[in-house]
Structures are given as structure tokens and as C-alpha cells.
Amino acid sequence: xxxxxxxxxxxxxxxxxxxxxxxxxxxxxxxxxxxxxxxxxxxxxxxxxxxxxxxxxxxxxxxxxxxxxxxxxxxxxxxxxxxxxxxxxxxxxxxxxxxxxxxxxxxxxxxxxxx
Amino acid sequence: xxxxxxxxxxxxxxxxxxxxxxxxxxxxxxxxxxxxxxxxxxxxxxxxxxxxxxxxxxxxxxxxxxxxxxxxxxxxxxxxxxxxxxxxxxxxxxxxxxxxxxxxxxxxxxxxxxxxxxx
Numbered sequence: 001x002x003x004x005x006x007x008x009x010x011x012x013x014x015x016x017x018x019x020x021x022x023x024x025x026x027x028x029x030x031x032x033x034x035x036x037x038x039x040x041x042x043x044x045x046x047x048x049x050x051x052x053x054x055x056x057x058x059x060x061x062x063x064x065x066x067x068x069x070x071x072x073x074x075x076x077x078x079x080x081x082x083x084x085x086x087x088x089x090x091x092x093x094x095x096x097x098x099x100x101x102x103x104x105x106x107x108x109x110x111x112x113x114x115x
Numbered sequence: 116x117x118x119x120x121x122x123x124x125x126x127x128x129x130x131x132x133x134x135x136x137x138x139x140x141x142x143x144x145x146x147x148x149x150x151x152x153x154x155x156x157x158x159x160x161x162x163x164x165x166x167x168x169x170x171x172x173x174x175x176x177x178x179x180x181x182x183x184x185x186x187x188x189x190x191x192x193x194x195x196x197x198x199x200x201x202x203x204x205x206x207x208x209x210x211x212x213x214x215x216x217x218x219x220x221x222x223x224x225x226x227x228x229x230x231x232x233x234x
Contacts, residue, residue: 101221
């Protein structure tokens with residue numbers, strides 16, 4: 001069965017420090033990978049996505065992620081965080097066959113940026 | 116980009132009443148829409164998948180008669196919570212995608228969510 005694991009439920013980090021949010025998935029088929037950010041009482045905003053091609057993906061707000069097929073990982077990184085990056089981050093995998101794709105979400109990681 | 120709206124953003128209702136939430140794709144035709152439920156500080160739980168013109172496919176454990184989903188057009192899906200009770204209070208999020216639009220790559224586009232509070 002396919003699954004997505006976000007090992008860290010909370011990650012505190014000081015402002016201007018680097019951060020890595022981890023995401024591992026299990027799937028026997030090709031997947032599309034996504035990172036979303038959610039601010040309180042809001043919907044999900046796409047940060048970046050891996051569909052194919054280059055394994056290093058750059059997204060909005062200075063975030064990037066690297067797809068590692070051998071380790072089945074898609075970790076999210078930012079070299080220098082801001083207070084405004086405090087939010088919930090979700091990793092998602094889109095799986096399925098033609099016409100019936102679904103997302104599997106990780107449990108989320110709460111990033112708290114400290115002043 | 117692709118924009119999805121939800122209405123209302125917040126709703127408070129009395130126990131026993133029914134509440135309808137609308138999800139609209141504003142700039143594309145959504146062949147498939149999804150409904151999620153999110154509990155506080157939790158991840159999104161997929162409730163059902165709906166394809167335009169056909170019955171919704173519900174996830175295991177989701178009551179079909181409780182959560183009625185209608186996808187009557189390529190731009191509108193509705194979720195009706197029937198005879199709502201306090202335990203139905205939650206954050207409901209819809210998403211939409213199009214298998215026919217090149218470049219969407221099975222990506223889902225999310226609405227802003229609806230906060231339902233049942234008193």
C-alpha cells in the first residue's frame with residue numbers, strides 16, 4: 001500500500017537559520033510529488049512539485065526539494081527561514097491510474113520560526 | 116494558475132439542520148473534484164471523489180447518506196452535510212483537477228476551505 005511519512009510533527013528553528021522538512025513515501029508505481037503550505041484557517045497553497053525531469057525542484061518563497069528515488073524521499077529545504085514561514089507543511093503523493101488519481105497526504109509538519 | 120473557490124468560508128448551524136457547501140473551479144473545467152475533511156492540527160482526510168455527471172466515490176468509513184456530494188457541472192460540486200451534529204464540526208476543503216487539460220499532470224487545486232461549526 002502507498003503511504004507518505006513526515007517524521008517530524010514539529011520543527012522549531014530560529015529566524016535566518018536553514019531548515020529541512022522530511023518526507024518519505026512508499027509506492028510501487030511512479031508518483032508525482034507535492035509540497036503544500038497551510039496557514040491557519042486557510043486552504044493549501046502549492047510550494048512546489050516534482051513531475052519528472054530534474055530531481056531538484058525550486059518553488060515559491062525560496063523553498064526547494066530534491067526527489068531521491070533510491071531513498072524514496074522528497075525533503076523540503078530552505079536556506080534561511082523567516083518568521084512568516086511559520087505554518088503547517090504537507091507532503092503529498094499523487095498516485096493512481098489514468099483518470100483515477102488521488103492524493104495521499106503526510107501527517108504534516110508544523111514549522112515554527114523563532115525570533 | 117487554476118483557481119478554486121468555496122462558499123461559504125464559515126458557517127454556524129444548529130444541530131439537526133443541513134448545510135450545503137459549494138466548490139467552484141473558476142477558470143477551468145474540473146472533470147474531478149475531491150472533498151476533504153481536516154480536524155484541528157491534523158492532516159487532510161479524503162472523504163470522496165466526484166466526477167462530473169456520475170455518482171461520487173466515497174472513502175471507507177464515510178457515510179454516504181450523511182455527506183451528500185453532487186457534481187452537476189464541470190465547474191461546480193456541492194457537499195451537503197445532512198442532519199448535522201456537533202461531531203460534524205470541522206474544516207472542509209475541496210479540490211479540483213482536470214484530466215483533459217494539458218499540463219495539469221493530475222495536480223489538485225485547492226479551495227480556501229469552509230469552517231463548519233454545529234451548535
